Amino acid sequence: MTDETGPTLAPALEMRGITKRYPGVIANDGISLQVRPGEIHALLGENGAGKTTLMNVLYGLATPDEGEILLDGQPVAISGPADAIARGINMVHQHFMLVPVLSVAENILLGDETMANRIFLDRREARRRIVELGRRFGFEIDPDAKVGSLSVGWQQRVEILKALYRKARILVLDEPTAVLTPQETEEIFGVLRRLAGEGHSIVFISHKLYEVLEIADRITVIRRGRVVGERLPSATDEDDLAELMVGREVQLTVDRGVSHPAGPVLQIRGLEARDDRGQAAVRGVDLEVRAGEIFGIAGVAGNGQDELVEAIVGLRRPSAGTVSLAGQDVTGRSPRKMNEAGVAYVPADRHRFGLILSFPLADNLVLTSYYRKPYARGIVRDPKAILRDATTTIERYDIRTPAATVRASTLSGGNQQKAVVAREFDRDLELLVLDQPTRGLDVGSIEFIHRQVIAKRDAGTAVLLVSAELDEVLEMSDRIGVMFGGRIVAVLDGRTADKNEVGLLMATGGAERVAALAATSA
Amino acid sequence: MTKRSSLAPNRPGPSKVARAWEILAVPVVVTLLSLLVGAVVILGSELIVTGRKFDPFLWFTAYAALVQGAFGGTDAIVSTLVYTTPLVFGGLAVAFGFKAGLFNIGAQGQFLVGALGAVIVGVALADAPAPIAIVAATMAGIIAGGLWGFIPGFLKAVSGAHEVVSTIMLNYVAVQLLAALVSGPLKVPKSPSPVTYDVGNAAYPIVIGGTGHIGIILAIVAAGFVWWLLFRTTWGFEIRSVGANPDAARYAGMRPKLLTIATMTFSGGLAGLAGTSVLLGVTHSMTSAFGTTVGFDSIAVALLARSNPIGVVAAALLFGSMRAGAGLMQINAGIPVELVDVLQATILLFLVASPVLRRVLRLRGVQAGIAETAATNALGTEPTD
Numbered sequence: 063m064t065d066e067t068g069p070t071l072a073p074a075l076e077m078r079g080i081t082k083r084y085p086g087v088i089a090n091d092g093i094s095l096q097v098r099p100g101e102i103h104a105l106l107g108e109n110g111a112g113k114t115t116l117m118n119v120l121y122g123l124a125t126p127d128e129g130e131i132l133l134d135g136q137p138v139a140i141s142g143p144a145d146a147i148a149r150g151i152n153m154v155h156q157h158f159m160l161v162p163v164l165s166v167a168e169n170i171l172l173g174d175e176t177m178a179n180r181i182f183l184d185r186r187e188a189r190r191r192i193v194e195l196g197r198r199f200g201f202e203i204d205p206d207a208k209v210g211s212l213s214v215g216w217q218q219r220v221e222i223l224k225a226l227y228r229k230a231r232i233l234v235l236d237e238p239t240a241v242l243t244p245q246e247t248e249e250i251f252g253v254l255r256r257l258a259g260e261g262h263s264i265v266f267i268s269h270k271l272y273e274v275l276e277i278a279d280r281i282t283v284i285r286r287g288r289v290v291g292e293r294l295p296s297a298t299d300e301d302d303l304a305e306l307m308v309g310r311e312v313q314l315t316v317d318r319g320v321s322h323p324a325g326p327v328l329q330i331r332g333l334e335a336r337d338d339r340g341q342a343a344v345r346g347v348d349l350e351v352r353a354g355e356i357f358g359i360a361g362v363a364g365n366g367q368d369e370l371v372e373a374i375v376g377l378r379r380p381s382a383g384t385v386s387l388a389g390q391d392v393t394g395r396s397p398r399k400m401n402e403a404g405v406a407y408v409p410a411d412r413h414r415f416g417l418i419l420s421f422p423l424a425d426n427l428v429l430t431s432y433y434r435k436p437y438a439r440g441i442v443r444d445p446k447a448i449l450r451d452a453t454t455t456i457e458r459y460d461i462r463t464p465a466a467t468v469r470a471s472t473l474s475g476g477n478q479q480k481a482v483v484a485r486e487f488d489r490d491l492e493l494l495v496l497d498q499p500t501r502g503l504d505v506g507s508i509e510f511i512h513r514q515v516i517a518k519r520d521a522g523t524a525v526l527l528v529s530a531e532l533d534e535v536l537e538m539s540d541r542i543g544v545m546f547g548g549r550i551v552a553v554l555d556g557r558t559a560d561k562n563e564v565g566l567l568m569a570t571g572g573a574e575r576v577a578a579l580a581a582t583s584a
Numbered sequence: 585m586t587k588r589s590s591l592a593p594n595r596p597g598p599s600k601v602a603r604a605w606e607i608l609a610v611p612v613v614v615t616l617l618s619l620l621v622g623a624v625v626i627l628g629s630e631l632i633v634t635g636r637k638f639d640p641f642l643w644f645t646a647y648a649a650l651v652q653g654a655f656g657g658t659d660a661i662v663s664t665l666v667y668t669t670p671l672v673f674g675g676l677a678v679a680f681g682f683k684a685g686l687f688n689i690g691a692q693g694q695f696l697v698g699a700l701g702a703v704i705v706g707v708a709l710a711d712a713p714a715p716i717a718i719v720a721a722t723m724a725g726i727i728a729g730g731l732w733g734f735i736p737g738f739l740k741a742v743s744g745a746h747e748v749v750s751t752i753m754l755n756y757v758a759v760q761l762l763a764a765l766v767s768g769p770l771k772v773p774k775s776p777s778p779v780t781y782d783v784g785n786a787a788y789p790i791v792i793g794g795t796g797h798i799g800i801i802l803a804i805v806a807a808g809f810v811w812w813l814l815f816r817t818t819w820g821f822e823i824r825s826v827g828a829n830p831d832a833a834r835y836a837g838m839r840p841k842l843l844t845i846a847t848m849t850f851s852g853g854l855a856g857l858a859g860t861s862v863l864l865g866v867t868h869s870m871t872s873a874f875g876t877t878v879g880f881d882s883i884a885v886a887l888l889a890r891s892n893p894i895g896v897v898a899a900a901l902l903f904g905s906m907r908a909g910a911g912l913m914q915i916n917a918g919i920p921v922e923l924v925d926v927l928q929a930t931i932l933l934f935l936v937a938s939p940v941l942r943r944v945l946r947l948r949g950v951q952a953g954i955a956e957t958a959a960t961n962a963l964g965t966e967p968t969d
Contacts, residue, residue, distance in 0.1 A: 377834065396837065396839075397834065397837045414829070414832070418825055421828060432821055438818045441818050443818055
């Protein structure tokens with residue numbers, strides 16, 4: 063970490079009094095931000111606090127109503143992304159903008175082709191520069207590897223290389239660690255530190271407090287469109303940052319209490335399932351979740367977790383194996399039957415599965431119970447009953463919305479997820495299946511949802527929690543299964559499991575596999 | 585904007601006027617624009633067609649005659665209603681499909697097959713008591729049209745065959761089937777032209793004016809019924825859910841494939857009812873020339889109504905009045921009735937471009953409705969006629 067006085071040079075980037083209004087909202091309200099050369103500057107804030115708008119202003123995607131942007135002390139008007147890139151500002155998006163079927167070199171060249179002449183690309187020169195750039199920042203990259211075959215961590219490096227290839231001086235990273243294992247995060251942090259050491263300025267957008275504390279030289283916290291504080295990592299801690307970010311005291315770690323597991327509820331034997339392309343995704347999973355316990359599944363995204371969950375709740379037909387619920391074989395039952403058997407499911411993608419965004423909130427709250435009393439008599443729906451129950455649910459689960467009749471699309475992500483949780487939790491359950499229940503949510507919503515899950519556990523529900531957020535799995539689970547390559551490679555005690563141990567299992571699949579790999583490569 | 589749910593009434597926000605404008609802006613502006621294009625076509629044709637004195641207000645004469653022919657007097661109004669009736673059924677058929685995310689471009693084929701079903705049973709029961717004959721022939725029309733809709737629905741559910749392609753193909757099959765039957769087994773023996781027997785007692789009774797048959801009332805009832813079905817029943821909720829987000833519908837325990845089949849069958853039944861109403865209410869027998877363009881006009885009606893069943897009635901009335909008034913326009917202004925086709929085609933073109941229009945009008949709901957998206961996608965790649 064750099065010394066606290068910091069470099070005394072003119073800021074590489076300065077944003078002064080940026081105000082951006084949208085109809086009915088002030089997304090940015092006089093935000094000022096200074097990023098010095100060689101500095102890693104963290105921008106911390108909840109979803110909807112205005113981080114994205116601010117970065118869109120910087121990237122030329124939105125024109126500010128007030129305020130100015132200065133680069134090296136000179137005021138500039140940025141007309142669009144191309145202009146921003148030309149001025150050395152580059153953004154690495156949360157969802158990578160890469161073409162999986164193209165090679166690393168081809169992806170990096172897209173949009174900024176190195177030409178041998180007017181017609182042909184100079185691939186050799188491009189490759190050479192890419193390899194050299196990679197080495198300079200501490201990693202060996204094969205420019206001919208197909209991007210689709212790379213791990214998420216390496217894809218991110220390709221994104222960063224792409225920015226560096228365009229001679230970026232200011233690099234904006236939007237939630238860069240959301241999809242990485244702890245080890246990959248450490249490696250990316252290494253890369254970022256080297257970048258800063260070479261004089262690049264980095265804006266690091268995140269809502270993960272401990273990461274911000276670890277990587278940043280300075281932290282700017284914004285809330286509701288305003289800067290509410292600036293901190294040096296040495297002079298603050300997680301509680302302080304959380305309070306600034308949320309505006310009230312927040313309980314960061316879940317007080318999970320003591321669980322009292324009873325008999326097994328969900329029993330899975332030799333389960334296999336294929337993904338949408340017909341490839342084996344779940345390759346023989348044995349699993350048991352008891353009443354009153356939370357079984358967490360940790361794993362890097364794409365190791366068969368989604369398929370496993372879908373096979374359990376009836377959305378995907380298992381190709382082999384059995385699923386039983388409270389001793390009864392329910393393999394291959396339809397989602398409706400599973401729902402009626404007391405299985406609730408919070409899907410990973412709330413926009414694709416959890417909600418119908420163009421429908422009113424009230425309709426979404428009865429999406430899985432619309433055909434039952436009191437919401438329908440025979441085939442005739444009862445809008446009054448639906449609306450009445452929606453109103454009480456909204457109150458009980460603190461869903462922030464102007465009315466039960468507004469479209470689900472108008473709610474913030476956190477409130478949308480609360481709506482899904484409210485719908486799925488609000489009855490007696492045997493089994494609760496949660497797939498990434500807090501992905502992309504702000505601290506306040508996460509706290510709320512975690513409490514609801516603990517309450518369900520204490521009421522005797524068996525909970526299966528899948529999450530790519532290792533911290534979430536560690537904090538919540540009574541037992542942890544690590545999923546790798548479609549199998550559960552280890553089951554650990556949730557109270558004693560070590561973060562690095564789990565991270566290593568997630569990344570490699572465990573000791574035997576590592577040994578096997580070492581043997582083959584030797 | 586279509587009413588997306590039964591639960592939309594007291595949404596806070598803009599005033600009633602502003603919300604009415606949100607809903608009506610596109611259809612109203614589109615209609616006015618097409619009338620403008622029609623006026624330009626009239627003026628242009630005046631310049632090209634020589635031998636007539638140039639009249640800069642001919643378009644006004646033409647439109648005045650169009651309105652008078654459609655609404656000037658009881659006969660005109662009844663005529664408008666008769667033209668409107670099949671468009672209501674057809675428009676409902678297409679709109680119902682849109683709600684489930686299906687583009688039933690085969691309304692024309694279902695219309696013809698429905699009329700065939702009605703004429704076969706109607707002729708067979710021509711001497712039976714009228715109530716029995718009417719109900720049986722009508723049911724036959726609905727079932728026949730429904731069968732013609734079931735086929736593409738079933739194909740889509742089991743094999744993923746796109747309904748736009750299969751319904752277009754079935755349109756041709758329907759045309760040939762009709763020609764074969766009318767000039768073959770259904771033909772009146774020794775008749776010089778291919779025509780069937782009259783449906784006799786199965787003909788719809790006249791309830792308004794000289795030609796206003798009971799199908800007019802049936803159409804209004806059908807619009808109310810479809811609205812109720814879509815917005816007040818669990819089945820309608822499932823259909824709208826599948827149309828809006830099939831993945832979420834599956835997650836919620838609905839069965840998209842089954843719903844696809846049911847929706848296409850029901851939609852086909854409505855289109856079949858359109859054909860039935862023309863046959864039993866107007867022509868009373870079938871010639872090989874039976875068929876007009878009701879099925880295709882229905883697509884424009886559903887689009888203009890943005891798939892709202894009540895809007896379908898209004899849009900059908902607009903199109904029906906144009907058809908009814910066209911004759912007088914030709915007599916008074918010398919403008920061929922085909923101008924109405926120009927107007928309807930222009931309306932369709934402007935509707936497909938309505939995302940652009942909404943931006944120009946600065947309307948909030950910029951994201952296109954399901955129907956619009958489905959239609960725009962399909963129209964982008966498939967010719968409608």
